[in-house]
Amino acid sequence: CGRPAPRPVVPEDALLSAQQRREARLDAAAHWSLEGRVAVRNGEDGGSGQLVWRRRDDAQELTLRAPVSGQGWRLETDPGGALIEGLEGGPLRGPDADRLLRDAVGWDVPLALLARWVRGQRGSPSAEVEFDAEGRPAVLRDGGWRIEYRGWDTSVDPVLPRRIEAESGDRRVRLLVRSWQLDDAP
Amino acid sequence: APPAAVQRFADGLETLDGRFEQRAFDANGQLREQSEGRVALAAPRQFRWDYEDPYPQTIVADGTRVWVYDPELEQASVRMQAHEEQSSPLAALIDPAELERQFEVTEEGERDGLTWVRLVPRKTEDAQITEARLAFAEGELRAMYLLDSLQQRSELRFSGWKRNTGLDAKLFRFIPPEGVDVVGDPGTDAEVMPLGDPAG
Numbered sequence: 309c310g311r312p313a314p315r316p317v318v319p320e321d322a323l324l325s326a327q328q329r330r331e332a333r334l335d336a337a338a339h340w341s342l343e344g345r346v347a348v349r350n351g352e353d354g355g356s357g358q359l360v361w362r363r364r365d366d367a368q369e370l371t372l373r374a375p376v377s378g379q380g381w382r383l384e385t386d387p388g389g390a391l392i393e394g395l396e397g398g399p400l401r402g403p404d405a406d407r408l409l410r411d412a413v414g415w416d417v418p419l420a421l422l423a424r425w426v427r428g429q430r431g432s433p434s435a436e437v438e439f440d441a442e443g444r445p446a447v448l449r450d451g452g453w454r455i456e457y458r459g460w461d462t463s464v465d466p467v468l469p470r471r472i473e474a475e476s477g478d479r480r481v482r483l484l485v486r487s488w489q490l491d492d493a494p
Numbered sequence: 495a496p497p498a499a500v501q502r503f504a505d506g507l508e509t510l511d512g513r514f515e516q517r518a519f520d521a522n523g524q525l526r527e528q529s530e531g532r533v534a535l536a537a538p539r540q541f542r543w544d545y546e547d548p549y550p551q552t553i554v555a556d557g558t559r560v561w562v563y564d565p566e567l568e569q570a571s572v573r574m575q576a577h578e579e580q581s582s583p584l585a586a587l588i589d590p591a592e593l594e595r596q597f598e599v600t601e602e603g604e605r606d607g608l609t610w611v612r613l614v615p616r617k618t619e620d621a622q623i624t625e626a627r628l629a630f631a632e633g634e635l636r637a638m639y640l641l642d643s644l645q646q647r648s649e650l651r652f653s654g655w656k657r658n659t660g661l662d663a664k665l666f667r668f669i670p671p672e673g674v675d676v677v678g679d680p681g682t683d684a685e686v687m688p689l690g691d692p693a694g
Contacts (some may be wrong), residue, residue: 354677
């Protein structure tokens with residue numbers, strides 16, 4: 309559905325090394341948070357709402373709020389496991405965040421990879437990347453997903469995505485980031 | 495019977511149309527979002543919220559289903575409008591008997607010119623809202639404060655209420671625009687509660 313990224317003038321390896329530098333800087337900035345809106349689809353199921361995603365090293369908290377009443381949920385994960393609160397029937401725990409999220413709210417999303425994609429970072433070493441005219445990632449292919457970057461927030465350094473669309477089969481995540489916070493980007 | 499302020503507001507109410515401003519606070523009390531838009535209601539259980547700012551968002555309850563449409567994300571989610579599940583006490587307010595069925599209603603008295611009424615859901619285990627407080631003045635609902643099970647607070651202020659102005663029925667119907675992705679469970683028409691009979 310996206311038009312092919314224009315051929316960048318800069319040679320591929322220079323683009324890749326710039327990408328690696330960007331990714332390394334972001335890895336060093338392990339405290340970040342974003343605020344925006346997300347729409348998730350998982351086959352026929354899905355939902356949308358206001359999302360606040362806060363990450364501290366390898367612990368994170370995602371809070372989804374629906375409009376009006378704010379009915380939603382909060383997922384907290386750390387290496388020890390995951391907890392989701394705010395749902396009918398009370399808090400739920402599980403060792404694996406992805407499975408808990410899928411079973412509790414029907415979102416089938418690879419959170420660890422998504423946490424990298426949302427910052428324009430490749431997730432797994434086998435990821436492929438296409439660059440746009442400014443040398444920023446335009447499309448990533450990673451972990452069976454196709455991720456498209458449709459806008460960047462240039463008010464932060466390094467620049468971070470503003471609109472992200474990730475798709476894999478009948479699963480899809482559309483994220484519109486309203487604000488980024490990088491606590492200690494080197 | 496419901497408190498006088500609620501009764502006065504709901505008496506003879508068929509449709510309601512007004513403006514709202516909303517401030518949403520997270521569990522640490524930090525202001526997360528300020529939004530505004532239009533809200534409309536029609537007895538017995540149709541309602542529509544049109545958020546205009548900071549981004550467009552539409553919620554329509556047509557009496558059978560509840561639609562949440564986000565134009566920028568080009569996605570609309572739909573689910574059955576379960577009888578007892580009201581997206582906010584405002585919807586229940588249009589039928590005080592319904593309000594009493596769903597909430598324990600207590601009068602909190604007068605403060606800074608407003609009459610406050612507190613609502614606590616009777617069925618707590620599946621209620622996402624743990625408490626709602628309504629503020630009335632001169633027989634009009636001026637504010638609604640909601641607290642949810644994540645300790646997040648929502649403050650809604652209303653203005654410019656227009657009562658029984660015969661709203662167009664199309665206002666409470668939602669047809670997903672071309673190209674918008676529809677997700678969720680539209681349910682089957684067999685589960686439909688006819689609008690005619692008051693629910694429950």
